[in-house]
Amino acid sequence: MRGKVACIVSVCCMVLLLGFGTAFAQQEIKIGVLIPLSGSMAVIGENLQMAHDFAAKEINDAGGVKSLKGAKIKLIYADTRGDPKVGMSEAERLIVREGVSAIMGAFQSSVSYTSTEVAEKYQVPYLVPNSLMDQITERGFKYTFRVERKGSYWAKDQIDFILDMGKKTGVQAKTIGVVYENTDMGQSIAKAIRKLAPEHGLKVVLDEGYPPKTADMTPVVLKMKRANPDVVILNSYISDAILLMRTIADQRVNTMALLGSSSGYSDPSFVKEVGKLAEYFFDLTEWTTDLKHSPLVAQKNAAFKKWTKDHRDFNGGAAFCYASTYILYDALEKAASTDPKRIRDALATVKITKGPAMIIPWTPIEFDAEGQARGARMLVIQYRDGQRKSVWPANIASTAPVWPMPKWEERK
Amino acid sequence: MTAGSVLPAACAVAAAALFPLVVRDPYFVHAAIMVLLFAYLATSWNILGGLAGQHSFGHSAFFGIGAYVSTILFIYYHVPPLVGMAVGGVVASVISIGIGYPCFKLKGPYFALATLAFTEIFRIVVTSTEQIGGIDLKGAAGILIPLQPGKSLLNFQFSGKTSYYYLILVMLLAILFVYRWMERSRWGLYLAAIRDNEDAARSIGISATRYKMIALAVSAFFGATAGTFYAQLLLYIEPALFSSAFSIEILLIAVVGGAGTLLGPFLGALILTPISELTRTYLGGGYAGVQLIIYGAVLVAVMMFAPQGLIVPLKRGWRLLAERRP
């Protein structure tokens, strides 16, 4: 619906503009945004789209890009359908046809992986808010910048968290299971865990990839039950996350902890659909609404909640899209130009310490020579009373973790 | 070719050759390359689907094999893709015989479903295989092909899109000649006999399985070469190249244009490829899914009103026009 309204409004605006001639025409900065808007990922894409739109609206309402005489940011969305091929040709279209000055996107690693290559070829800066595949920033590209932490570090954070919890509570995990959707993201985390876990004295007793579009998760859950790992690390999109969670509860699979890897487990519809079953579930994520490092977190989340039609909170992915839009805005102010090359140079030297981008919990935001955000770190949340409460690391956390999780039989 | 069709054919080729000189926008050149590539791919399907009447739902298997074979040879053994293309074609032909052996025992929808199952097996295995004997298949992530410093035909990498355009144009003309040649040869007659009535063909001593096998091998060979071209054009390959959805896309193009006709697949590509590109361009952002509804509606309309392919009413119209001329 928002699309339709926006469309009607923009048509009206165009008519008005034509009517008044070009006297009121204002300079616009076109920014391409690649996200999945149809297919099974559409729900994720729509959520991210709102975050980008919200940031752009705030920036434009506050007077646009001042170094460019108040030029407004115009986001041009392109639907990748979650397909790396489509991502490539849409990136090319955004650059060549639409003439965008920069690109943000593309959620799925595989799509970011291929579409950044196109941007590199055309020398247009590409800011990646959410994709974690290591290689995205390991190809020596000059025009790719990633705000998110690398996938292999995710695995490291997850293991650190498990060890840390063991030390703090005395209930130490010895065995670990990894269950993942058999896609690039799942494979990439699983690969890192396979390598890292034994180095830290954790035995991998279950290593299970399941195909996308699995109709029944029970076989996987039964396998989990038999392997009986102390901690299970999960990586899923939404539908499989819902099915897995319900089946784990149905089969009464008790572990010290279930630890998700964001994505499906951080999506608003996950907790909405599984309800109480999500209680005590841990999730490694980039962000939560209760972070204490800055008052901006609560302010901006409240504003977003008010602005969205269904009054939703930011999730990690959306928060990063929001912050990324501001990072790009910062670069635009610095570059004072719509020339992609100059924006790229500005991005390479940003050092953000204030402004709405600081809803991300690390200062300053800056990129290393590879284009990877320096200091990027992850945190762990636990679902408590249906809320995502940050529990680790302790210095920015709002809540004390419950470790181990209570057994299913003991819950109400 | 009759004298009457030489002139329009020559005009069409000349127009195609001039296209990138007139249209310099790389976006349109890219779109044109995709049209020609799909026309090529659908024509390679047409060798089995049209000439022999075996409607394969697994053509993407060969496309994927071609893409993966040439890419692996290129990255790990530094074999130039032009050579890898030929090797990929031969590998696909050999594998196609293994697929054809069980599948040709089946008819109609059973053949369709079996070929579909084969390509899905390929997709699943490639998705789940990270490594095979020291060669990194990269599983679901797919393989990115490194850019080469030297631009050459042998390396299959060029600085501009135009070179790719002319290359695929030449490839398309070549496969159209092969198709025409096969259709007119003794093979083609046998295949037509098998297509129209397999039992009757067998009873007059035509070894149906053997001729279908030949058609399959040729079709697989060309399908695989398209895969190599695609890999070198996009410099990225992934297991989804093997997907059944992609197979159906290829088949749709051939059938919507007109299976079993020389220019049907080309016509299909000319219509369907731009539809999917344009609707995505103009509707993709705001109206998610509408582009697929339009695509579906075109498909339904063609199947309901011109099931023999759009080439049939087009030809009829052309003939009427020609007769009316003094």
Next chain:
Amino acid sequence: MTGIIEAAVNGILMGGLYGLIAVSLSLIFGVAKIVNFAHGALLMVALFTVYWILELLKVDPYLSALLAGCFLFFFGYYFQRLFIEPILKREKDTAALTVILLTSGLMLIIENSALLLFGADYRTVRTAYTGKVWEVAGLYIMQPRLIGFVLSVVLIRLLEFYLRRTNFGRAIRATSQDREAARLMGIDDYRVYKVTFGIGTVILGFAAAFLTPFYFIHPAVGDLFVGKSFVIVVLGGLGSITGAFLGGLIVGLIESVGAQFINSAMVESLIFIVFIACLVIRPMGLLGKERE
């Protein structure tokens, strides 16, 4: 060992539902020789129908199937009447490929229209049965799955009874076996096709009602079941109701027990391999009749 038994029990329960979905496909495939690629989309329509009935009327999920059935019968009937019948009338014998492509087009239209209408949200319905588990000798059996399985068996017995004992049921079977002969006997074959399609869609309505208590609803949900359904239909034998149900159980078992031994990502290919092997070794399927 208990793990394997547990997996087998689950495989059978889930397989029963796969079987029911496949029975619907098999009926249409067997009688009208239509390869319906829109089957998954029809299942999705059935799921949304049940969903809205439950949301608006708050009835028991199993009761909702009856209400949904009334609507779905006509949906299926007119689906056949408007789109497939014209092609069958025109092309007679060679319609297989045309119908496959037509139904793929319809699948795209239906699924993406649902996406426009209902959005991409995942929906679930919390019913009285959701999340209820029976503990039997250390095995956890999920209530909605067991109820769904038992009702599926009952439904399939009823369907067989209908096909064998009623006049119209016999007409359906006669058309399935030899369309020309049936027509000579005065059976209106096109009417048989339409009613068969309607019945097939009603069965999907039941499958949807059985799934809803423990499943999610989404415009693309049909994709999860459709590939499997084709495998099951061929495995069980064209047009054989019991065969399709048995095929469902086998696929459920392979999926559930197979995953205990090899990676689940590869189990999917195992199902396709069994499928091709079955086609080659026993093309008439487990319970199918020899075909020409």
